[in-house]
Amino acid sequence: MPFIRRLMAPFALALLLYAPLHSAHADLDKLKHDGILKVAVYKDFAPFSAQDSGIDIDLARALAEKLGLRLSLLPFDAGEDLGDDLRNMVWKGHYLGYGPADVLMHVPVDPRLMDGARKVKIFAPYYHENVRLVRDVRKIPTYDGVDSLAGKKVGVEKVSISAMVMLGEQDGKFRDNVKIYPTAVEALEKLKAGELDAVLANRSEIESVIRQDPNFALSEATFQRLPRQGWVVGMAVKNDNVELAKALQAATNDLAASGQLAQIFARHGVTLARP
Incomplete structure (x- = not known):
């Protein structure tokens, strides 16, 4: 499954470098002009995203609505490590021409990973898994x-x-x-x-x-090599896309405060565990 490779191969993120900077408003302005939010989700990743259904898909739809945009999903197969996924779906795009998206769902919100992922911004933690x-x-x-x-x-x-x-x-x-x-x-x-x-x-x-x-x-489950504290997941955008990150963070906060986020999880039989 996608997240396991994130836990087992975190150091691949150290290969990422800083991206050139441009106007922090440019990407968000373009999104509003085009009217579409492109969201990357993992394939075959139930209950979050599988067969065009799941928590991450419903959350992406709710976020797009909050931003006044139409949702365009980009389902994709997980790469060998998180560095591949961030490159292909967030800051560069796949060499076959698929992507990048505006935002990638279900990204580990981990300080060590975030320090290494310098071409992306990881933010908006929305679920604590274990x-x-x-x-x-x-x-x-x-x-x-x-x-x-x-x-x-x-x-x-x-x-x-x-x-x-x-x-x-x-x-x-x-x-x-x-x-x-x-x-x-x-x-x-x-x-x-x-x-x-x-x-x-x-x-x-x-x-x-x-x-x-x-x-x-x-x-x-208490096992010798199992991290008892679990892990937190959030989202990722390009590092210089600050305004989009702020807008998505605010929308996520609103969904949590209104109870809509918990309702999305409950729709798929899952109890929301906030970070």
Whole structure:
């Protein structure tokens, strides 16, 4: 999934350099003249953006409305690291001619990454994500830590932080019972179908699929290599596009204050966790 590569390869951002400066108002004025806000979203990234639906898409639509603009979505496949995505979708454009957008959704709001991403401005944190364990209470009635998973079938998404920590925990103690799926959603559907005992995944993914089913319970996942504090996501624009960043930040603040942001998340079964 896109965000995992952000966690596992942050130093690629150090390759980004400063962009030439121009009028801070130029890009926003052009957007208002054209009447369109181009927003880049990740493909196959449920519940945030998949098959033209998701939290990030609804949020992009609400932001465009706040700015009095029409929304134009630019769905794209995640690159090898965040540096690729920022280059292709924010400050330069893909060499095949796709992009850049005016704003990229779901960007890590992390001081270390922001210091390295000098051609972009990362701002407007709107969600605090973390990894959770969801278990079938009929098979695992109580969860008292990772040892409760001994002998249990646990699903994870391939190339994810969940897979990394689950496979490596206690020198691979649980490896033989870890089941790997193309996406977390597929693992969660297998859990609902009774083919798994538990799934380790992002809280947003779990909530969007489980939908408060009483047969399943969420627990805080404490693993040796898992960052317990989680991570925060926001947006990115070109570094010199200051006025657009200010306008989007103000619009995001308004959506949060009015409760509309929480409603967008709730529409997809996810509880809004503000940074």
